[in-house]
Amino acid sequence: MAKISTDIEEAIRLLQAGELVALPTETVYGLAANAFNADAVLKIFAAKNRPHFNPLILHVGNIEQLKNLVEDFSAIAKEILAKYSPGPITLLLKKKSIVSDLVTAGSEFVAVRIPNHPLTLDLLNRIDFPLAAPSANPFGYVSPTKASHVEQQLGDKLELILDGGECQVGIESTILGFETGEFGSGQIIIHRLGNITPEQLKQDFPNWEVIIANDGKERPIAPGQLKSHYAPAKTCYWGNIEKLAKQYVNIKIGAIMFQAKTNLFAEDKQIVLAPDGKLETAAKNLFAALREIENLDCDIVLLEEMPHQGIGLAINDRLKRASSNN
Ligand code: TXA
Numbered sequence: 396m397a398k399i400s401t402d403i404e405e406a407i408r409l410l411q412a413g414e415l416v417a418l419p420t421e422t423v424y425g426l427a428a429n430a431f432n433a434d435a436v437l438k439i440f441a442a443k444n445r446p447h448f449n450p451l452i453l454h455v456g457n458i459e460q461l462k463n464l465v466e467d468f469s470a471i472a473k474e475i476l477a478k479y480s481p482g483p484i485t486l487l488l489k490k491k492s493i494v495s496d497l498v499t500a501g502s503e504f505v506a507v508r509i510p511n512h513p514l515t516l517d518l519l520n521r522i523d524f525p526l527a528a529p530s531a532n533p534f535g536y537v538s539p540t541k542a543s544h545v546e547q548q549l550g551d552k553l554e555l556i557l558d559g560g561e562c563q564v565g566i567e568s569t570i571l572g573f574e575t576g577e578f579g580s581g582q583i584i585i586h587r588l589g590n591i592t593p594e595q596l597k598q599d600f601p602n603w604e605v606i607i608a609n610d611g612k613e614r615p616i617a618p619g620q621l622k623s624h625y626a627p628a629k630t631c632y633w634g635n636i637e638k639l640a641k642q643y644v645n646i647k648i649g650a651i652m653f654q655a656k657t658n659l660f661a662e663d664k665q666i667v668l669a670p671d672g673k674l675e676t677a678a679k680n681l682f683a684a685l686r687e688i689e690n691l692d693c694d695i696v697l698l699e700e701m702p703h704q705g706i707g708l709a710i711n712d713r714l715k716r717a718s719s720n721n
């Protein structure tokens with residue numbers, strides 16, 4: 396079983412030796428390997444049972460390291476990073492040849508980010524290679540926000556889990572691409588909704604059009620944005636709780652609620668995400684709750700629709716995917 400510790404030195408030794416290490420970030424835990432070592436990267440795909448057509452995000456400690464990986468470090472990319480990095484944002488930029496096709500699944504674009512977690516930032520600034528790191532969960536399952544989540548599912552597939560406590564954001568980074576037009580404007584394309592919201596981007600970059608990609612479309616550009624994802628081992632339905640409760644009668648119902656429990660069904664089978672009513676709190680607690688419902692004694696789980704604003708969009712996106720087989 397994997398060791399759980401805060402020993403950065405040991406993590407660095409293992410990564411240099413081409414081994415896998417799970418790392419904390421502000422969003423979710425990542426399953427990391429040296430991105431310049433093909434054998435190490437292959438271990439990520441094997442441990443997660445992840446198809447090779449699904450590319451990996453590269454993590455670096457600073458802008459200089461990032462520049463080594465991309466061709467087109469455009470003005471907008473620079474501004475976005477200056478505004479939000481280190482932080483929960485990933486940019487799709489044209490790759491240099493030093494980045495392998497294995498990492499990008501053959502795409503000429505590479506996903507790069509500077510995560511904002513003190514342990515991992517410190518580690519990244521002490522190594523001379525980027526870390527490829529998808530979320531540290533088996534393919535298609537809920538992302539981990541605690542070291543124990545990683546241990547439960549991948550503990551026998553790696554040697555070390557670096558323990559950085561509970562992830563503060565709780566859902567994965569916002570992924571952005573760009574279509575640059577004339578006169579320093581163009582389109583900012585959101586490929587995955589996250590903690591940096593469309594509203595925030597519109598406000599901070601008023602000359603740019605902000606677009607949410609694949610809104611409801613079947614074929615995603617970011618290949619990991621498959622419809623069924625974050626799938627817990629329980630049948631889930633997402634939507635307005637009152638409407639759903641009327642639809643499902645005479646069965647044992649569990650629920651994930653936003654701010655408070657409902658008296659429409661048994662209260663002991665309900666998990667409340669944010670008693671304080673804040674969407675940020677709901678995001679932070681979301682993935683732990685999606686794991687917890689598996690232990691509820693119920694036949695189905697109703698997932699309450701969040702307010703469609705701010706990070707609520709990203710939470711609804713995850714909830715919809717968790718229920719998309721139904
Ligand atoms: O917050 C995060 O981004 C976390 C932490 C660990 O950094 N990482 C994460 O990685 O969520 P992963 O692999 O679970 O999700 C990455 C998403 C996938 O949907 C993948 O298809 C997409 O990013 N992606 C990665 N590289 C890409 C590329 N070159 N072009 C398009 N999409 C890409």
Ligand code: MG
Pocket residue numbers: 529530538619
């Ligand atoms: Mg993932």
